[in-house]
Amino acid sequence: MTSTVWALDASSGGTLSIRTGVTGRASKMGHRLTIGVTKWHATVEWDGRRPTAVTLTAEVPSIEVLGGEGGVTPLIGPEKMVAKSNALKTFDADRFPEIKFRSDDVTESGSGYTLNGSLEIHGKTKKVVVDVAVEDQGRSWRIRSENTVKQTDYGIKPYSQLMGSMKVVDDVTVRFEAEHSK
Template identity: 45%
Template sequence: MSTTTFGPDTGELTLHTGVAGKAARTGHSLTIGFTDWSATVDVDAPSQVRVRVVVDSLQVISGEGGLTPMSAPERGVARGNAVKSLKADEFAEITFVSTSVAADGDGYRIDGTLTIAGRSREHSVVVAPSGSGADRRVAGETTVRQTDFGIKQFSTMMGALKVADEVTVRLDLSVPG
């Protein structure tokens, strides 16, 4: 069995948040990246996929929207709030372990168990390969509802501004030729 391991040096794993509440227009939609993560894939028969993300490696890359552009100190505060919401002091890692991989159109549907903040749920991710040779890539996207994992979204102004419950996770990998 041949396995390939991906990580920050071969691609990006990003999380994209929205804003909710009566004062949503004042908040920033965040793009969050991770500096310590890995995805291991059985290349011969891609039936085994395991993803591990170190929560404390979370970095706020950018904040879109809001009344003013997001400053570096605000990114630091947002990072602290996100790490706290994800209970990183208790649950250092987010994991996804596949239970099956099946062809799905031009890509693959990966079903498995996603564990965030100590809670596990069945989850699916669809990924699609593109390019050829040295330009081969795999990209995927999935939506995760924070409340499904017992995560209380960060809120301020007595709940008038809060992080939206659904976040989008995106994966874009360069595949070794």
């Protein structure tokens, strides 16, 4: 069998994003954010027709606030910059500039693969299971995944203000999408 490696990143049209929620008595004042990670790279190692290993590294300082729903006022330029600054502080991006995933096992599942591996965020590593959907697009493969990450599992205190009456929900949704030509 022939082994190959797929390299995926944002420059090839892939996206990695985080979706937050808001809770608390004053939650209507806050925005549910979509945050994009602009610098990341992933590899998929193949042995013939079977993927054997997957890694992904995301650069925390590269985050950008793409948009926000809800809130009292629209989320525009200055507010996006404040939200980005708050997110970087929450992630402690100066001390922990990368988020890393490495698979230990890759198994075929219904419409794709199940990746059992380790996720490192904020200096803490946890075992996780990631389901990845793979769709044949004819000339390419579309790869998608959506998973929930609990911030406190990694020692991250969700952002809050107004003495805790408005805070980011502990569970955030991480979405990944990429395409690889055949």
